Amino acid sequence: MTKDGMHFMADVPQVQLSTPLTSFSATDPGGWDHMFRHARLLDRAGFDRLVVSDHVVLGERLEEYSRPEIGGQAGGRQPTGPDGHWLEPLTTLSVLAGMTSRIRLGTNILLAALRRPVVLAKSTATLDVLSSGRLDLGVGVGWQREEYEAAGLRFEERGRLLDHTLEVCRTLWQEERAGFSSPELGFEAIHMMPKPTRPGGVPIWVGGSVNSRVADRLARFGTGWIPWGVEAADLPAAVGRMREALADRGRDPSGLQVVGRLAGRTRPDGELDVERTMEAVPGLVAAGATDLRLTVRIPDDDAEAHDRLSGIVAAFRVAAVS
Numbered sequence: 001m002t003k004d005g006m007h008f009m010a011d012v013p014q015v016q017l018s019t020p021l022t023s024f025s026a027t028d029p030g031g032w033d034h035m036f037r038h039a040r041l042l043d044r045a046g047f048d049r050l051v052v053s054d055h056v057v058l059g060e061r062l063e064e065y066s067r068p069e070i071g072g073q074a075g076g077r078q079p080t081g082p083d084g085h086w087l088e089p090l091t092t093l094s095v096l097a098g099m100t101s102r103i104r105l106g107t108n109i110l111l112a113a114l115r116r117p118v119v120l121a122k123s124t125a126t127l128d129v130l131s132s133g134r135l136d137l138g139v140g141v142g143w144q145r146e147e148y149e150a151a152g153l154r155f156e157e158r159g160r161l162l163d164h165t166l167e168v169c170r171t172l173w174q175e176e177r178a179g180f181s182s183p184e185l186g187f188e189a190i191h192m193m194p195k196p197t198r199p200g201g202v203p204i205w206v207g208g209s210v211n212s213r214v215a216d217r218l219a220r221f222g223t224g225w226i227p228w229g230v231e232a233a234d235l236p237a238a239v240g241r242m243r244e245a246l247a248d249r250g251r252d253p254s255g256l257q258v259v260g261r262l263a264g265r266t267r268p269d270g271e272l273d274v275e276r277t278m279e280a281v282p283g284l285v286a287a288g289a290t291d292l293r294l295t296v297r298i299p300d301d302d303a304e305a306h307d308r309l310s311g312i313v314a315a316f317r318v319a320a321v322s
Contacts, residue, residue, distance in 0.1 A: 260289025
């Protein structure tokens with residue numbers, strides 16, 4: 001439990017298998033039916049969660065993605081140029097919610113501070129209700145100065161702005177008659193319905209490395225943690241440090257959910273070697289990972305795609321309990 005009474009989400013039944021769903025394209029794809037098809041196939045095959053990315057706008061200094069000191073990733077490369085087509089994630093997940101029935105719908109990550117907090121609280125509560133409680137809100141500060149400048153915000157204040165946004169959202173999600181006061185805004189006797197399906201609000205997954213600001217944010221708001229950069233590469237040590245940081249802040253770390261990267265291993269023909277890939281699952285689970293992210297290639301034929309994806313899920317379920 002946190003100092004202010006919030007809990008980690010404790011009703012996840014098992015280690016989960018998730019995958020990024022590509023909601024961007026380097027050039028105009030001429031339509032997004034391929035994305036719709038992939039979401040439906042993942043849902044039917046039994047994947048637990050799909051996640052989509054976020055860029056509201058792009059500047060022209062995309063090489064800064066490789067700078068970890070501003071939130072990028074060392075050696076990383078932005079997947080599109082400045083004229084890449086990036087779908088807004090909450091709008092995208094709203095469409096996908098109507099095409100699926102059981103798979104959880106997540107952001108990895110949403111630049112939440114770019115949205116007005118009261119509108120974000122409303123849109124996420126709406127999506128959560130309409131999807132029968134399937135929304136997961138993965139958030140982070142991002143790395144691109146131009147996005148904050150285009151929104152009229154100071155890049156240097158992005159961490160504080162994110163915390164402020166999450167605090168307003170949580171207030172509106174939880175309080176029947178809400179009041180809030182900060183230097184940026186103040187309101188009282190505000191009513192926002194419907195509320196999200198969970199009493200604590202939409203589950204929030206905090207992205208970032210092990211540092212005091214991220215640990216504070218996770219302790220205050222987080223259901224789960226999305227490790228970033230070197231932390232993702234050395235998960236056992238990173239989870240240990242984050243759990244210690246949470247305990248220092250009065251947060252019980254035992255229920256912390258953690259994203260772990262499940263690297264796909266390939267056969268000589270380039271296809272996923274499912275058996276070899278799943279060999280890494282027990283180690284990741286032992287390290288503290290509860291949501292394993294695997295990038296998958298989906299065949300063009302629906303029957304072949306269903307068989308392949310279902311086989312991946314079945315192998316994962318066995319590996320996760322071994």
